[in-house]
Amino acid sequence: MPLVALACALSPPMAMAAGRVRLAQAPTVSADAPTTAPIIAANPRLDSLGDLTRMSFDISDATPLRAFALADPDRVVVEMPEVEFRVDANAGRAPAPTSNRAPGRGRKPVDRSAVASAPRAPLAGVVASYRMGLFAPGKSRIVIDLAEPARVVRAAIETDASGARRLVVEMARADRPTFLAEARKAQATAPPPSSPLAPAPTTGKPVIVIDAGHGGVDDGAHAASGAMEKDIVLEFARNLSERLEKTGRYRTVLTRGTDVFIPLGDRVKIAREAGAALFVSVHADMLVDEPQVSGATIYTVSDKASDAQAARFADKENQSDAIAGLDGAEGHDDVADILYDLTRRETRSYSHVFARTLVDYFGEVAKLNKNARRSAGFRVLKAPDVPSVLLELGYLSSDLDSRNLVSGDWRDRVSMAVATAIDAFFKNRGDGAGKLEDAALGLKASFNASARGDSDQADH
Ligand SMILES: [Zn+2]
Numbered sequence: 001m002p003l004v005a006l007a008c009a010l011s012p013p014m015a016m017a018a019g020r021v022r023l024a025q026a027p028t029v030s031a032d033a034p035t036t037a038p039i040i041a042a043n044p045r046l047d048s049l050g051d052l053t054r055m056s057f058d059i060s061d062a063t064p065l066r067a068f069a070l071a072d073p074d075r076v077v078v079e080m081p082e083v084e085f086r087v088d089a090n091a092g093r094a095p096a097p098t099s100n101r102a103p104g105r106g107r108k109p110v111d112r113s114a115v116a117s118a119p120r121a122p123l124a125g126v127v128a129s130y131r132m133g134l135f136a137p138g139k140s141r142i143v144i145d146l147a148e149p150a151r152v153v154r155a156a157i158e159t160d161a162s163g164a165r166r167l168v169v170e171m172a173r174a175d176r177p178t179f180l181a182e183a184r185k186a187q188a189t190a191p192p193p194s195s196p197l198a199p200a201p202t203t204g205k206p207v208i209v210i211d212a213g214h215g216g217v218d219d220g221a222h223a224a225s226g227a228m229e230k231d232i233v234l235e236f237a238r239n240l241s242e243r244l245e246k247t248g249r250y251r252t253v254l255t256r257g258t259d260v261f262i263p264l265g266d267r268v269k270i271a272r273e274a275g276a277a278l279f280v281s282v283h284a285d286m287l288v289d290e291p292q293v294s295g296a297t298i299y300t301v302s303d304k305a306s307d308a309q310a311a312r313f314a315d316k317e318n319q320s321d322a323i324a325g326l327d328g329a330e331g332h333d334d335v336a337d338i339l340y341d342l343t344r345r346e347t348r349s350y351s352h353v354f355a356r357t358l359v360d361y362f363g364e365v366a367k368l369n370k371n372a373r374r375s376a377g378f379r380v381l382k383a384p385d386v387p388s389v390l391l392e393l394g395y396l397s398s399d400l401d402s403r404n405l406v407s408g409d410w411r412d413r414v415s416m417a418v419a420t421a422i423d424a425f426f427k428n429r430g431d432g433a434g435k436l437e438d439a440a441l442g443l444k445a446s447f448n449a450s451a452r453g454d455s456d457q458a459d460h
Helices: 176-189 229-247 265-274 308-317 342-366 399-405 407-427 435-446 449-453
Strands: 039-049 050-060 066-069 075-081 083-086 129-138 141-147 148-161 165-175 207-212 251-254 280-282 296-301 366-375 388-392
Touching: 039 129, 050 129, 050 148, 066 148, 066 176, 075 165, 148 176, 148 296, 148 435, 207 229, 207 265, 207 435, 229 251, 229 280, 229 407, 251 449, 296 308, 296 342, 308 366, 342 366, 342 388, 342 407
Parallel strands: 039 083, 207 251, 207 280, 280 388, 296 366
Antiparallel strands: 039 050, 050 165, 066 075, 075 141, 129 141, 148 165, 296 388
């Protein structure tokens, strides 16, 4: 299924958001990290001159660039070594279709990952919206959503007479066949995605993989206060990881420990390669049209969504890769090709057990959504052999939740409840480590082609 075009809502200009300025943070520990000053890009501008649309940034130094087209949704991606983007938090956002654009009053939270099926009004020329940030360690991207097909005619660093440097990307209006041909060419020459994974050491302890949603070029949801989902969930993931490690009973792996983009397929791969006994993906999204809705929701994967809202939410989360300018083929993982239906069913029933346990413990310390257990086709929960849940901590569209989500007290209380739920889950599963793996191995061994046609029977 082709991905639906993405749209971002507009919120009135706000002051430079600190989190945004520090977007391109270097990975924390590296013995041979370069000591040179970061390259800084600032002051983005868009000019439309007839068929030509010109995007430019002031940039502090020369750097190699690569620009290419991606189709469905139609984007232009500019890739370069790590660059620190010092830009306003609202830079690149498209106007919301329902916004009256009146500044000040009724500031609306912004859902940068919302799905829009209607054609979008351009910011300028062929550009509907754009975003930028760290795509992978050492690699930054500018992702430009196109309002109409275009061809990159130039991507370069220019130096003017005064010595000032500018990053310039020029796009010319093109017909769709020309655009698609460019996109195919880009795909054929794209380097294979790098895998950040190292083999996991075995400790005998159950491995809990904690997945902070979004990151880098994919901000996730934005609160009216300027708080961003990607930062909130990273804080929470770190807190939970520390808490679990301190018990001495678990080994934890974070899918990301910094503000970096990780493709959905890689998140699943990290869990599988770490031999995870449990995968918890952490989010804090928003419901733009329902600011009164609040409280946490725990999702499991299912082929059929529990309700229409869960289905919409899964569709939106599944577009994370597209938001970051990843081609559908680039982010493809092998999970979908694995037909261990029986193992998958077993895994799903464990996921349901953990989700129920988590609802119980969470409800003791913080507010749950009135429909707190839901399911839908989340790509990030699709490891066939790792019980997986997605914990939506709350909604950034709700004032109540927004206040809680940035409170250290609330975070401590909730992460303690999650850790207790994890304890309860492993206690009830017996020895915890290995039991599921043994069951899965047995099932894999007895798996035969006749299981292929079975549909998922998980109890959602
Ligand atoms: Zn999210």
